[in-house]
Amino acid sequence: MDYPKNVPGAGLVNGKFADENPIAGTPGSLIPASWGNSVTQEILNAITAAGLMPSENQNDQLSLAIKELAKLDPQQNFPVQVYRKNLLINGNFDIWQRGTSNLGPYTSAYIADRFRCDWNGNAGVNISRQNFALGQVEVPNEPRYFMRWQQVSAGVGGNVHKISQAIESVRTLAGKTATLTFWAKADTARQINVTVSQYFGAGGSGETVTPIGSFQLKTSWSRYSATVQVPSLAGKTLGSSGNDFLRLSFDLPLNVLQVIDIAQIQLEEGRVSTPFELRSLGDELMMCQRYYEKTYSQDQPPGSMTGAYGALLSTVKQGQTGFASQPLAQWTFKVEKRAIPSLSLFTTTSKGVAGQWRSGSDEVSSANARTLGVSTRGVWVDNSDIGLVTQTYYIHATADAEL
Template identity: 25%
Template sequence: MTNNVLLNGNFDLWQRGTEFNDPPHFTPTADRFVFGQSSGAAKFKISRSADVPNLQSQSSIEFSVIASHSPLPGDEAHIRYSIEGREAVLAVAGKVVTFSFWAKSNLPGIYSITLVHPSASRTVEQTLALDYTILQSGAWEKKTITVDLSTVVGGWSYVTGTYGLKIRFAFYAGANYKVSPGSWVVGNYVASNNNVNLASAVGNYLRISQLKLEVGSDATPFMPVDITTELRRCQRYCFILGHPISIDSLGVTGYAGAAGETAYSTIPYPVSMARLPTISMAGAFATVNVVGTPTWTPGYSSALLKIAAAGAGRMAARSDKSVVIFDAEL
């Protein structure tokens, strides 16, 4: 068992890829961690790094600058983790909690985490900015931050399939997205007023490892989780079928009496998903007697794959050295 509320805090799981160059706003990266940049000319690369603080980890997450920029008032960039509504209520609502993690950067200074919390009615958002300081250039440093979540105003949202608490690590932010640290403020903010501009120079980087959120005022030692268990929990938000170079596949077959008749296949998910997933495919279907492209209809626990016959006779479609991504990230 783990007392870490956060999934993939050891950054072992990267189902969607291990490097993201200049990703657009709302790009899932490492499992459960989403890059956000609603505005700004700075460009970042998010990648899996083998640089780690100790033997408890094999990977960290790295944010590096590939195009520098001084933020305008409406600019911001961050990485976020969203705790699902009911999970947030059951795990942390009204409790004293402690964040612990290792951080490393070539740019010493004050950085910040922001917590964004919706009211029970989901009509108002509040933000709490929390500062931490990187003291040395190029050295791993352990950070701990304790927060009393009983200070939240407006109740907690039990809604599943959407967030109950967002946790953001800020890279840079303009005045419209900055707030004074230490107190809940109505609004959706990204960074504290003290946050450094990581994007001040190309090559600047920030690495995070062994991220943990636990109930209580003490930071207990980070303990890695069995990778199979962690993957199954993360598959509520993303899972992948197939393989780009192997014969792993999924498909559907049937017999048509005439052109236009259809055949279906139900593809079960390993776990029920947090919301209706988007389904994308890297690669193509190999087809026989099929008109057009096979289509998907997603559900919460399975998806329907449908093909239509080009003519009478056997029809079939099979994913051929392809990857199908079912994504329900928050």
């Protein structure tokens, strides 16, 4: 709706209505019937859309209609575009619980939380966390980090050079349209291919792979986006092991020296690419910890020889003998795990035996540290050997429940 600017003789002044001025001898503006009817009809449309009956004697109906139309429908799901719209975890690459680089150029693994990097053909790849400069304007939202794939050995005959994330449950986005958005750059123009695959778990139907698109990366940061129709699950069989998932995969060029940087990855329901969802670091960490958790501080990778800070603790007191003189501690997970996790144990210092309890004096190691009663909520750690001398003992641990 607008002023009747196209109506001859309406007498608008600077595009708006004006009063008559007898002193200056200027007439007032006219209000054409078509314009007045249009304004009234727009108000009536809002009132009736809210389920109200228009009344000539009631002057608050438009405000009542606006309030009614603004209410959330309790029968509808909360709009996916508003909260937790990004189905990927750690798409901003803020969380790196396992360390900020891979263990070696020939070791495929999870590095940034929830993102797995895999390659073969004897290729050598360094995966690392890289910093965005403060105030940079190439990638929005002032992100802190991006992930770098630096191939230092091309390899021969490789058929897998992949960055991927498995999203829990193959039901995710099934039969729906989804939109992928990400930022990336490369050392030179390079093509990457992106797919989603539906894995039905052990004993289930065969994996279904659906292309999202091929993207030509540039040497400067650029935003890329595409939509995909995720197949329905009709006629498929779900496995019984609870490890089904929807996997997003970035397939990189094979058998070449290359540097590829990637940031702010978002996969959301719908046909429209919306702004990247920024979640708090606390929320993002908790979502990551459903799949992986450690006793170390967040800035310390597992295996760090940083002492007992954060480690599990047990005191063997004077007078304890035999089996009673063993360290015993319970590790209650901060976040319940997706499934029963696999456990790894680490010593707290460079002395002694790897993966064993170590005394606070750094002079005594246990011989047979072990985990007991592991569940999705926690685990006990003790030692099964001869009694240990009176000391306080420490041990670090990780719990891995990745898909």
